[in-house]
Amino acid sequence: MRRAFSHAIHLLTSAAALAAAACAPLPPAPSATPAIPVAATIDVVARDWHTDVCLRSEDADAGVRSLASGFEDVRYLCFGFGDRSYVVRRNRGIGTMLLALVPGRGVVLMTALRAPPTEAFGAENVVSLAIGDAGLERLRAYLRNAVERNADGGAISLGAGPYEGGAYLSATASYSLLYTCNTWTADALRHAGLPLAPIAVFADDVMMQVRRIGAEQREDGLILASPLSRPMGAERSPSAPASAQ
Incomplete structure (x- = not known):
């Protein structure tokens, strides 16, 4: 049933995305990644x-490190987005699945790692990208602003994540048919100065683009292969279940 439902979601979101694209001028194709003074290397993970x-x-x-408050020896921080009812409350009924298609409360999943992400999620699922100073600062601001704050300015926690080393945080953005976890990731990468197209509903939409950008950056000598990783408190972190989307 879940496979049939996910196929239906794919068809619905594809149709909606195509309809939205048909009503707007075609954007220019993302240009080749320019040579930039590299300030940082970030990783994009497909789960x-x-x-x-x-x-x-x-x-x-x-401000970004404070989102991992309570986790020790953190070397890498990973951030994703999802529908709050479906992910945090683990309400997996058909009604909740359908409600995920309309705007609803969002959640940010923060994952703390003691080493780079490739071993945790599989090297084949990770793409490293170089960004400049301005892109790094905009990415930091994007992540800070993605999380809802309490009266004291701290992140509003919604509990532990799906495995040790993760936490759910209340998001400022709403989740909907046209603003999915992958749209959120694409927004983060555009804030970082990377040339992603405006429409990115599915993981494949994001990963196809970042693999192209990563290949161009490797050719330009901007990035090297990423080392292996290990998640906090686990030999290997399980991939995010479909219910986390």
């Missing part, structure tokens, strides 16, 4: 339907 953005803790500012 089934879902995508995350990861950065090293030393490249995160104090």
Whole structure:
């Protein structure tokens, strides 16, 4: 049933995305990644339907690092987005699945790693990308602003994530048919100065583009192969289940 439902979601979102594109002028094709003074290397992770953005803790500012409060020896921070009812409350009924197609409360999944992401999620699922100073600062701001704050300015926690080393945080954005976890990731990458197209509903939409950009950057000598990784508190982190999308 889940496979049939996911296929229906794919058809619905594809139709909606195509309809939206048909009503707007065609955007210019993303240009080849320009040679930039590299300030940081970030990682984009594909987990089934879902995508995350990861950065090293030393490249995160104090505001972003505070989102991993309570986790020790953090070397990498990964962030993703999802529908709150479906992910946090683990309400997997058909009604909740259908409600995920309309705007609803969002959630940010923060995952703390003790090493780079490739071993945690599989090297074949991780693409490293170089960004400049301005892109790094805009990415930091995007991540800081993605999380809802309490009266004291702290992130509003919604509990532990699906595995050790993760936490759910209340998101400022709403989840909907046209603003999925992958749209959120694409927004983060555009804030980082990377030339992603405006429409990115599915993980494949994001990963196809970042693989192209990563290949161009490797040819330009901007990035090297990423080392292996290990998630906090686990030999290997399970990939995000489809229910996290």
